[in-house]
Amino acid sequence: MTAMIQLISPVDGRVYAERRCADATQIELALAAASAAQAQWKRRPLNERAAFCSAAVDAMLAMSDDIVAELAWQMGRPVRFGAGELRGFEERARHMIAIAPEALAAVEPSPIAGFRRHIKREPLGTVLVVAPWNYPYLTAVNSIIPALMAGNSVILKHATQTLLVGERFAEAFRRANLPAGLFHNLLLDHGQTAAIIASGRVQQVNFTGSVGAGKAMEAASEGRFLGLGLELGGKDPAYVRADANLDHAVENLVDGSFFNSGQSCCAIERIYVDKRIYPVFVERFVALTRQYVLGNPLDEATTLGPLINPGAAEFVRGQIADALAQGAKALIDAKTFPADAPGSAYLAPQVLVDVTHQMSVMRDESFGPVVGIMPVASDDEAIALMNDSEFGLSASIWTQDLAAAERLGDEIATGTVFMNRCDYLDPALAWTGVKNSGRGATLSRIGYETLTRPKSFHLRHEI
Template sequence: MTATLQCISPIDGAVFAERPAASPDQASAAVARARVAQTAWAARPLAERVALVRAGIAALDAMSDEMVPELARMMGRPIRYGGEMGGVKERALHMADIAETALAPRIIESSPAFERRIARRPHGVVFVIAPWNYPYLTAINTVAPALIAGNAVILKHASQTLLAGERMVRAFAAAGIPEDVFQNLFLNHQTTEALIAARAFDFVNFTGSVGGGRAIERAAAGTFTPVGLELGGKDPGYVRADADPVAAADGLIDGAMFNSGQCCCGIERIYVHESRFDAFVERAVQIVSGYRLGDPLDPDATHGPMAHARFAAVVRAQQADAIARGARPLIDPELFPADDGGAWLAPQVYVDVDHTMTIMREESFGPVIGVMPVRDDDEAVALMNDSDFGLTAAIFTGDAEAAAAIGDRLETGTVFMNRCDYLDPALVWTGCKDTGRGAALSTLGYDALTRPKSYHLRKT
């Protein structure tokens, strides 16, 4: 009997979409076709691959009006935010722009006696396991440069955003990319892990939970398959004594609450210099109190349901733990009557928090934030580093030199000053500690998606 994957809409708990999961034999056959097709794809001129990926992005962009309400139904993001294509285009087109330089051979010597160079060659078949929170943005980080570099790509999307991978492949096929070069597969966990263990892929990129990352590493153990992992986060924000507390609150609270807090690099804990604490908190409460939790298909709704009731349950448990340990919620729950104890979760701001509370230590991935006062930079750095995760950190200050010095002390992949919750495609996207390992975007993203090959040619 064929297993079925379902997307349960968080709006009403009904089945929004379902697809049959590929059997192990069907999945293996698809990977085999990709491997055959990849050779001819890699042999095409780089400029041709770049042009086809650009055309694929344009074809996907043309679907945006359909994608936006579809995303609202699949994972609850309000339509007022317009989908993900702005970021998709920024990232994919930047990677297209830098491809010729990033993939060019590195010439060591070119003389009458020797030619010595280091070339970049595609891995072969790249497997992309994408998450539901930003299904197009997260996938394109790897899909676009992997195809440009000459790899074939197999995409597996989360069941919560079941239709996203299907749309991506349809757009790229319409643009002229051969169907076997870029394929979307509906896979269950068992088949996914079996394929990795069988060395079906030449590179695996996974974005998701720490537990999911461990499962991928276990499956790949002994295969020597390179793996890129972007896992959990607990990204901190710090407001220094010289910062404008209102501007800092505007940036950090949006970074904490956008997409109902379901952002890989969303702000999950905030530290504010004690001299700015009251003003920051006052502005934070004002912002959050103005949100509207409602039907994500309603243009007036700022927040919809979380993607699944079980995700909201994690946040509720953290809030209960925080309150039991003395934390104080500041947002009146009566402002959000749609909170139903399930997927519909009201946003909340907490003070009187500390690092004994799970809300300040474990990933929340929801519309909740704890705010702590600090005495100085040293205390802020110690608290920001007191985490199992390290994806991004945001510092709000008027002193760029101080921000850089603090950033040097932080255990994180990216340091922001006066902004947060953003991926600059010209900079490498990476993390440390339990956030994972690897590199995406920038020239280093191409290094991750290719292997080096040396040429030492003696002419005389």
């Protein structure tokens, strides 16, 4: 008998939903159907693929009222922010549909008399998308829509914590009348996922998750020569220069640190501030942080919900305690947030100063509502500290000097450089990382390159 999966809500610790994992027969049928359907789908004109995908986006948006409450129950995001994920879902999906004709167009070299030469973008086959719980619609759509637009079939393995999201995707494609077999939502355990990767039945795996899980994906794919896109998290830094618009920087960095309870791969987890403005920056940052309302995410007044589970909260509490033991200073009194309770998933936001890179909170991914702030004496010191990390997903520079931002951005080991914003994915730009933040890319026309293979035509028609 297959295993039963229980979705434990971070809201109250109770079982919110339960489902059985797919069994061997269901997995085999899905893989076979995906392969057969893709053979026909790749022959469909691009405008027909776009019509199906657009209809699925419309169908998903029609379910938004139910989705917002489901998100709160599944992963704890306050309902007042739930619709934002659906707006981002639509933005990314519509953009990737719109740019598909250009991104998938044949490459035409300079003409040579007597020859017809071009490079076509061929679909890979079946794409396995392994999606996380923290932004369950946004991370999944990054791969699902462009994979289908490129002529592939898709198998979605969503995080068990947000298993209802996978069902919503399946329902949206059902309402859009997507041809049978092209999309499958499978509830899988780790062993089943690894077995599918190792089977040779999928040609690309797009995974978002932890470094450890990414290594497991690599191990499962060994010797299969398949494509592997890995987005594995970050410890994203911000640098606030002396010429920054202080009010703008504070407002956006507080939001970038604590939105979604800090549970974002590109959340701001460490901040470096020019020492000339450091005291006033910290003062304003702490004042704004104290305005959060920690509580039940189903309450419209709540602006900070629980972490995904008590274990995640305890990890962050441990990082804070370790930093304090090494000399850091906490600027937020957790007692002013009544919902904060040791052993629970509810954790007050925390701002730490007097931190160093010897502390876990400045070195290891927190994935929670805590941020450390350090003063710096120069651009060079800031860049050295920003690069002192095993991660490199995004980094932000807060300044009114565009040339300085570009110059400093060239020196930062990161996938994305922001100026005067953070914690955002522009679908027109490649989402990628360096070091332990992963490899490969999604979004933009570059994202389509990872979902297709080049096929060259060298045709001599005059002899």
